[in-house]
Amino acid sequence: xxxxxxxxxxxxxxxxxxxxxxxxxxxxxxxxxxxxxxxxxxxxxxxxxxxxxxxxxxxxxxxxxxxxxxxxxxxxxxxxxxxxxxxxxxxxxxxxxxxxxxxxxxxxxxxxxxxxxxxxxxxxxxxxxxxxxxxxxxxxxxxxxxxxxxxxxxxxxxxxxxxxxxxxxxxxxxxxxxxxxxxxxxxxxxxxxxxxxxxxxxxxxxxxxxxxxxxxxxxxxxxxxxxxxxxxxxxxxxxxxxxxxxxxxxxxxxxxxxxxxxxxxxxxxxxxxxxxxxxxxxxxxxxxxxxxxxxxxxxxxxxxxxxxxxxxxxxxxxxxxxxxxxxxxxxxxxxxxxxxxxxxxxxxxxxxxxxxxxxxxxxxxxxxxxxxxxxx
Amino acid sequence: xxxxxxxxxxxxxxxxxxxxxxxxxxxxxxxxxxxxxxxxxxxxxxxxxxxxxxxxxxxxxxxxxxxxxxxxxxxxxxxxxxxxxxxxxxxxxxxxxxxxxxxxxxxxxxxxxxxxxxxxxxxxxxxxxxxxxxxxxxxxxxxxxxxxxxxxxxxxxxxxxxxxxxxxxxxxxxxxxxxxxxxxxxxxxxxxxxxxxxxxxxxxxxxxxxxxxxxxxxxxxxxxxxxxxxxxxxxxxxxxxxxxxxxxxxxxxxxxxxxxxxxxxxxxxxxxxxxxxxxxxxxxxxxxxxxxxxxxxxxxxxxxxxxxxxxxxxxxxxxxxxxxxxxxxxxxxxxxxxxxxxxxxxxxxxxxxxxxxxxxxxxxxxxxxxxxxxxxxxxxxxxxxxxxxxxxxxxxxxxxxxxxxxxxxxxxxxxxxxxxxxxxxxxxxxxxxxxxxxxxxxxxxxxxxxxxxxxxxxxxxxxxxxxxxxxxxxxxxxxxxxxxxxxxxxxxxxxxxxxxxxxxxxxxxxxxxxxxxxxxxxxxxx
Numbered sequence: 001x002x003x004x005x006x007x008x009x010x011x012x013x014x015x016x017x018x019x020x021x022x023x024x025x026x027x028x029x030x031x032x033x034x035x036x037x038x039x040x041x042x043x044x045x046x047x048x049x050x051x052x053x054x055x056x057x058x059x060x061x062x063x064x065x066x067x068x069x070x071x072x073x074x075x076x077x078x079x080x081x082x083x084x085x086x087x088x089x090x091x092x093x094x095x096x097x098x099x100x101x102x103x104x105x106x107x108x109x110x111x112x113x114x115x116x117x118x119x120x121x122x123x124x125x126x127x128x129x130x131x132x133x134x135x136x137x138x139x140x141x142x143x144x145x146x147x148x149x150x151x152x153x154x155x156x157x158x159x160x161x162x163x164x165x166x167x168x169x170x171x172x173x174x175x176x177x178x179x180x181x182x183x184x185x186x187x188x189x190x191x192x193x194x195x196x197x198x199x200x201x202x203x204x205x206x207x208x209x210x211x212x213x214x215x216x217x218x219x220x221x222x223x224x225x226x227x228x229x230x231x232x233x234x235x236x237x238x239x240x241x242x243x244x245x246x247x248x249x250x251x252x253x254x255x256x257x258x259x260x261x262x263x264x265x266x267x268x269x270x271x272x273x274x275x276x277x278x279x280x281x282x283x284x285x286x287x288x289x290x291x292x293x294x295x296x297x298x299x300x301x302x303x304x305x306x307x308x309x310x311x312x313x314x315x316x317x318x319x320x321x322x323x324x325x326x327x328x329x330x331x332x333x334x335x336x337x338x339x340x341x342x343x344x345x346x347x348x349x350x351x352x353x354x355x356x357x358x359x360x361x362x363x364x365x366x367x368x369x370x371x372x373x374x375x376x
Numbered sequence: 377x378x379x380x381x382x383x384x385x386x387x388x389x390x391x392x393x394x395x396x397x398x399x400x401x402x403x404x405x406x407x408x409x410x411x412x413x414x415x416x417x418x419x420x421x422x423x424x425x426x427x428x429x430x431x432x433x434x435x436x437x438x439x440x441x442x443x444x445x446x447x448x449x450x451x452x453x454x455x456x457x458x459x460x461x462x463x464x465x466x467x468x469x470x471x472x473x474x475x476x477x478x479x480x481x482x483x484x485x486x487x488x489x490x491x492x493x494x495x496x497x498x499x500x501x502x503x504x505x506x507x508x509x510x511x512x513x514x515x516x517x518x519x520x521x522x523x524x525x526x527x528x529x530x531x532x533x534x535x536x537x538x539x540x541x542x543x544x545x546x547x548x549x550x551x552x553x554x555x556x557x558x559x560x561x562x563x564x565x566x567x568x569x570x571x572x573x574x575x576x577x578x579x580x581x582x583x584x585x586x587x588x589x590x591x592x593x594x595x596x597x598x599x600x601x602x603x604x605x606x607x608x609x610x611x612x613x614x615x616x617x618x619x620x621x622x623x624x625x626x627x628x629x630x631x632x633x634x635x636x637x638x639x640x641x642x643x644x645x646x647x648x649x650x651x652x653x654x655x656x657x658x659x660x661x662x663x664x665x666x667x668x669x670x671x672x673x674x675x676x677x678x679x680x681x682x683x684x685x686x687x688x689x690x691x692x693x694x695x696x697x698x699x700x701x702x703x704x705x706x707x708x709x710x711x712x713x714x715x716x717x718x719x720x721x722x723x724x725x726x727x728x729x730x731x732x733x734x735x736x737x738x739x740x741x742x743x744x745x746x747x748x749x750x751x752x753x754x755x756x757x758x759x760x761x762x763x764x765x766x767x768x769x770x771x772x773x774x775x776x777x778x779x780x781x782x783x784x785x786x787x788x789x790x791x792x793x794x795x796x797x798x799x800x801x802x803x804x805x806x807x808x809x810x811x812x813x814x815x816x817x818x819x820x821x822x823x824x825x826x827x828x829x830x831x832x833x834x835x836x837x838x839x840x841x842x843x844x845x846x847x848x849x850x851x852x853x854x855x856x857x858x859x860x861x862x863x864x865x866x867x868x869x870x871x872x873x874x875x876x877x878x879x880x881x882x883x884x885x886x887x888x889x890x891x892x893x894x895x896x897x898x899x900x901x902x
Binding site: 047048054062065070075078079080083086091095102108109153160161192193204207211212239305306335 | 437438439440441442443444445448510511512513516517518522524525527528529530531532611612613617618619652653654655656657658659660661683684685688691692695696699700702703706707709710713714715716717718719720721722723731734735738739742745746749750751752754755757758759819822823824826827828829830831832833834835837878
């Protein structure tokens with residue numbers, strides 16, 4: 001009941017203060033920040049206006065007829081019911097209009113397919129429900145998932161007002177960073193199910209399909225932050241895997257890339273230290289909440305019939321090596337993904353330890369990051 | 377003719393059986409038509425209830441009511457129920473009621489198969505809806521059932537597949553019956569090019585059904601074996617291809633959308649001439665346009681998958697072929713308007729719904745043309761723009777035509793006039809609310825809101841709220857429609873044989889309601 005009241009109140013508030021509450025809402029396709037997106041926008045507007053023009057003529061004729069050819073005005077029905085000329089005209093004229101629309105569309109389509117002479121390549125892999133970005137030839141790769149603030153607010157019954165979260169559902173922990181003015185070839189694939197990578201400001205979306213690699217390209221003209229979302233239904237959290245691309249000047253981009261390489265080396269060195277099981281458990285809780293909770297649920301109860309429970313499960317309470325193997329490599333033919341590539345040694349050790357000693361399980365053992373590192 | 381009918385009525389063994397068994401064992405085209413129509417109305421309300429849950433959750437940002445997994449079940453089953461449970465059975469129901477009468481026959485050609493094809497449906501849908509109570513819930517991978525996602529489903533998955541098989545069998549049997557009836561049961565003199573357009577469009581639709589329902593059955597069977605028998609049709613790791621499923625599915629799926637709209641074209645082509653008091657303009661071009669649309673529907677399927685990464689040549693071919701569909705569709709719209717032109721129009725409820733159909737279906741056609749442009753589709757694809765598009769063609773298209781046909785023919789079916797004032801209210805409330813519901817979704821999609829998401833960024837809040845409000849009003853107005861239908865069945869002003877002043881065709885030569893066996897003696901065709 002409370003929820004309904006809240007809903008009603010916010011509804012009323014939104015209607016009366018709509019302009020204040022929603023300073024910016026789009027009516028039209030964004031013009032975007034690439035040559036492609038501008039071409040697509042122009043094409044969109046061209047077809048839109050052609051449709052509007054046809055609509056004015058067609059609906060105009062209908063409305064005229066409805067006003068003047070009504071029985072209540074004493075209109076008497078004519079009996080014509082055939083005209084070869086008319087049929088020919090309204091077959092040929094639309095055909096010509098279509099050709100006029102097809103020519104620019106063909107041109108844009110050919111441009112979009114030209115991925116040659118790219119300055120760099122980024123491989124994008126869709127996971128349930130995050131993205132992985134790999135800078136080909138640079139040894140930099142990372143995962144990008146929904147930011148913590150949005151993630152907390154979007155839980156059912158969170159009581160956090162989405163309006164208070166900046167860029168609600170459109171922010172990530174690690175954005176993709178690209179240099180301005182460079183032609184970037186983007187390779188798309190997926191690890192589990194089909195996803196689609198879409199940033200409206202770039203003017204296209206493309207499916208990321210497991211087992212296949214798709215190609216596209218983007219050359220952004222202005223530095224800035226561009227946001228998008230997964231566009232292909234990919235399961236429970238399909239609505240919660242946004243895309244954020246930060247476009248920087250070439251110098252800033254180079255600096256960022258160097259820092260990423262340094263951070264990766266540091267992380268590798270740091271992983272070898274042993275940790276207190278209690279600390280592991282604490283870290284593990286965070287990892288669990290970010291990666292496992294969508295299927296296995298907050299208390300580890302899972303969802304009957306689709307996602308098994310962690311609580312009391314044979315894997316999480318049995319042989320620890322099986323458990324580690326399951327988390328690292330996943331289970332083929334199910335929605336259980338392998339997290340080997342997604343999580344660090346510390347995170348993997350932490351989440352396994354957490355699952356064995358929390359969520360209603362009390363096995364009492366722990367695994368250290370060094371043991372995970374040895375298994376890679 | 378009269379003498380023959382009189383002697384016939386001396387035997388009193390040809391009326392309907394009494395009680396509930398009448399409906400179970402009936403082989404009468406009108407009884408089965410009624411069953412189909414009532415079933416379809418029930419499914420329309422069930423699917424509508426799911427739409428209400430979807431719109432309730434989308435009323436404002438944040439997750440207030442349902443879990444994202446359940447939300448996906450709602451969108452998936454809403455689509456399956458509306459397509460296979462509401463729109464298709466409604467058309468089959470109309471075909472059952474009207475085709476034998478319109479061609480001057482006594483009944484459908486294959487009455488026992490007719491009974492069977494109906495009675496499969498309640499079991500199919502009981503099975504589909506039963507998945508809500510199984511472990512893992514109902515299917516949640518979208519009605520398009522794309523693998524690998526759909527293979528992650530719970531115990532409901534195989535039941536969905538079997539339900540679809542049953543619906544397919546039912547549809548194919550219905551289609552066979554339509555074709556056999558049309559080819560064999562026409563009264564002498566009823567040549568093909570004299571058949572009413574509703575008969576023509578159903579004739580073509582029936583061929584589409586027979587051509588593509590087996591394709592769907594094959595596709596879902598491959599899903600079944602991929603999941604349970606270790607085949608890898610759609611799994612790249614085993615040499616398969618997930619996109620192959622999409623090709624097969626849309627080879628069914630695109631003709632399917634014409635299955636959902638061609639009979640609607642037929643209905644509107646019956647109604648507009650009646651209320652314009654003027655014969656249909658361009659009858660033969662209407663027949664050819666319908667046939668062209670049916671042919672083209674087989675070679676445009678991949679426009680549903682422009683973003684899967686087809687080669688350039690493929691994208692160009694499917695873009696051009698799709699754009700071509702605008703030509704015969706345009707011909708139909710122009711012919712309807714020319715039928716209205718210089719007529720003597722009145723605007724009873726069936727005419728209102730038909731005009732609503734022409735205008736709003738055309739809006740859906742425009743957005744369809746926009747979607748055909750492949751480079752622009754890279755932006756539109758899988759957004760609310762697409763949702764707006766197909767709801768304009770299906771709700772204000774197919775469903776508006778079905779509503780129009782119910783108001784048009786219900787006096788004939790029941791012998792009672794419906795309440796005209798209520799009908800008009802129903803039209804206006806529905807039309808205002810359906811536009812509040814779906815028009816803003818164009819903006820949402822263009823502004824970047826993907827479809828099939830349970831929650832959205834706050835910039836989309838306002839239009840979603842409008843859309844939800846529109847949906848609640850539209851939903852309620854359909855409850856009102858149920859009431860109008862109920863009231864008309866129960867009673868009302870006695871309908872004349874001709875019912876509508878400008879009505880022409882064999883159905884209007886029979887009494888209202890018509891006798892149990894429609895034309896026991898072939899009528900004379902002028």
